[in-house]
Structure formats: structure tokens, C-alpha cells
Amino acid sequence: MSYLESLRVFVRVVELGSITAGGRDLRLSPAVASNRIKDLENRFGLRLLNRTTRKLTTTEIGRAFYDHARRVIETLDEAEALIGSFSGKPQGVIRLTAPLGLGRRLVAPLIPPFCADNPGIEIRLRLSDRNVNIVEDAIDLAFFLGEPADSALKWRKIAECPRVLVASQAYLDAAGTPLRPDDLAGHNCLLLRYPRSPEYYWTLQTSDGPRKMMVQGRFDTDDGDVLRDWALAGHGIANRPLYEVTQDLADGCLVEVLPANRPLPAQFGCLAPHRRLQDPKVRMFADHAVRELRPLF
Structure with a gap:
């Protein structure tokens, strides 16, 4: 059994807070992951983790060991990336994340x-449509739709993504068609929400510039595809990326609402820790994504 492999298991277990989650991330069973942690503890004659039925925490020495072990793994990954760049045959794992709908479609x-x-x-x-901690989750490249805010990460823009307000004709026939932004106050707006979600308002384009509209609805979700499904079923008005509903609009399944006051376009791109983008295989995938996706917008 490789000592380095055991170190990698220990690092992921600490980062994900669970032996099961750490093992799953490395495609190992909980039993195998647990045995690798035990091998490390037996090697040093020290307990690295405190385990209870509800919680896993590092001991004081375990926390210090984690900091060093993580640097060892990072250095090893960088060395492998360097070898791959010289050989012309990059190898290894690339960890990607993306919002649900965008990830599936694009x-x-x-x-x-x-x-x-x-x-x-x-x-x-x-x-996942929820916020992801790119550094803690060891993500190499995170595809992103919105406004990047973390200056500690490297942002690579792919395109501007237009957004539209959409509803079914059946909903508009029953509830009325909004003719101006203020009319949204009387409608069931379908919202993407989750803990610490930023979407508690929609920013619409007007002749006086961008305007934040506080919107409300009777139900919300953390899955953007569910919003589209609700809109198609006639339950309200949704604020969706245009690429997601282009065919629905063409087929007449959805109707654009307030076309003169579209939401502000979202920035579509990818985020990565600066160090990750120095890895040739990660940079290659980012180049591949830009090359393939930019023409779609």
C-alpha cells in the first residue's frame, strides 16, 4: 500500500469531514479509506483523527500533519503536471464543477x-446550483454564471450570457401579461434560492439604467431546471439564461416577458485557483471549453 496514497486519503477525509466522503471522492470504499487512515496512525503511533458516531475532527497533531501532507500532495501534483507538459502526454485527474443546468447542457x-x-x-x-468552496473542495476549474467576486481566484471569461424572463401563455392568459417592470409585483415569480443565495431580486435593464426589482413568489428551488419546468407548467415567471429556453421560445412553449426590459446578462466563464491554472491539463481543458462554447453565444 502506497504511503502517498494514504496521505492523499487523509487529506481528502479532513477536507470533506468524513471518511465515507473522502473515500468516495477518491473512488474508495469507506472500509478501504478507513484502513488507510489507520495505517498512517499505526505508522506514527499517534491518533490523527477523533471519531464519533456523529463527527470527525482532527487531533492537534492531526491538524498540523494535515497542513504538511496537503503541501506534499500539491507538490506531487505539480511535479506530475510538469512531467506531463514535457512529455506532451498530460495525465491525472481534473476536478470540475458547474451549476446543474449549465453543467448538463454545456x-x-x-x-x-x-x-x-x-x-x-x-x-x-x-x-450543483449551490455555492461551492473551490479551494476547500480541491476544484481545478469551476464553471460559473453570474458575477465573479473572489479576487483570490483566476477568472477566465467565455462569453456574456443573455437572460430572459419567461412564462407560459397559459399563465399569462390567467394572470395577465406584465407591461412594465413594476407589474412583476403582482405575479408569482419563480426564484432560485438556497442558503446565502444572492437571488432575492432581479436586475432589469431600463431606459434609466439597471434597476433592481424585489420579486416574490409562492415557491422557490435550488435547481434551475425545476424553475424552467414550473414555467413550462404555467406556474409563474422565471428568470433564465437564454440558451436554456431558446428552443422553448421557438416552439411557443414559453413566451418572453418584458422583452424591452431583459435582466442584465450574466458573465459565463470559469474560475480556478491561480496555482491550478499552471497545470497544463487544467489549462488545456479551459482552452477546450472556451474554443467549443464561445461560438454558442
């Missing part, structure tokens, strides 16, 4: 052809 299709051209690379894609 990011997931990028992966098979990229891996076909680079057989030494594995891709692990995690999709």
Missing part, C-alpha cells in the same frame, strides 16, 4: 471528446 458534452484526445486524463464533474 459542460458535460465537452468531456468525452477531450478525454478521447487525452487518454491519460480523468475528469470528475460535480454539478
Whole structure:
């Protein structure tokens, strides 16, 4: 059993707060992950983790050991990336994350052809509409729709993504068609919300410049695809990226609401820790994404 592999397991277990989660991230069973932690503890004759039925924490020495072990793993990954850049055959794992709908429609299709051209690379894609801690979750590249705020991360723009307000004709026939932004106050607005979500208002374009509209609705969700489904079913007005509803609009399943006052476009791009973008395989995937996705906008 490789000592370095055990170090990698220990680092991911600490970062994810669970032996099961750390093992799953490395494609190991909980039993195997637990045994690798025990091997490290037996090697040093010290307890690195405190385990209870509800919680896992590092001991004082375990926390100090984690800091050093993480640097060892990072240095090893950088060395492997350097070798890959000289050999012309990059190898290793790229961890990606993206919002659910964007990930399904735009990011997931990028992966098979990229891996076909680079057989030494594995891709692990995690999709979620919730905020992801890129550094703590060891993400190499995070696809992002909105306004990047973290200056500690490197932002690479792919395109501006237009947004539209949409509803079904059946909903508009029943509730009335908004003719100006203020009319949204009388409508069931379908909202993307979750703990610490920024979307408690919609910013619309007006002749006087961007205007924040406080909007409310009777139900919300943390899954953007559910918003589209609710709009299609006639339950209210949704604020969605244009690429997501282009076909629905063309088919007449959805109608654009307030076309003269579209929401501000969102920035579409990818975020990465500066160090990660120095890895040739991560930079290659970012280049691949920009090349394939930019023409779609």
C-alpha cells in the first residue's frame, strides 16, 4: 500500500469531514479509506483523527500533519503536471464543477471528446446550483454564471450570457401579461434560492439604467431546471439564461416577458485557483471549453 496514497486519503477525509466522503471522492470504499487512515496512525503511533458516531475532527497533531501532507500532495501534483507538459502526454485527474443546468447542457458534452484526445486524463464533474468552496473542495476549474467576486481566484471569461424572463401563455392568459417592470409585483415569480443565495431580486435593464426589482413568489428551488419546468407548467415567471429556453421560445412553449426590459446578462466563464491554472491539463481543458462554447453565444 502506497504511503502517498494514504496521505492523499487523509487529506481528502479532513477536507470533506468524513471518511465515507473522502473515500468516495477518491473512488474508495469507506472500509478501504478507513484502513488507510489507520495505517498512517499505526505508522506514527499517534491518533490523527477523533471519531464519533456523529463527527470527525482532527487531533492537534492531526491538524498540523494535515497542513504538511496537503503541501506534499500539491507538490506531487505539480511535479506530475510538469512531467506531463514535457512529455506532451498530460495525465491525472481534473476536478470540475458547474451549476446543474449549465453543467448538463454545456459542460458535460465537452468531456468525452477531450478525454478521447487525452487518454491519460480523468475528469470528475460535480454539478450543483449551490455555492461551492473551490479551494476547500480541491476544484481545478469551476464553471460559473453570474458575477465573479473572489479576487483570490483566476477568472477566465467565455462569453456574456443573455437572460430572459419567461412564462407560459397559459399563465399569462390567467394572470395577465406584465407591461412594465413594476407589474412583476403582482405575479408569482419563480426564484432560485438556497442558503446565502444572492437571488432575492432581479436586475432589469431600463431606459434609466439597471434597476433592481424585489420579486416574490409562492415557491422557490435550488435547481434551475425545476424553475424552467414550473414555467413550462404555467406556474409563474422565471428568470433564465437564454440558451436554456431558446428552443422553448421557438416552439411557443414559453413566451418572453418584458422583452424591452431583459435582466442584465450574466458573465459565463470559469474560475480556478491561480496555482491550478499552471497545470497544463487544467489549462488545456479551459482552452477546450472556451474554443467549443464561445461560438454558442
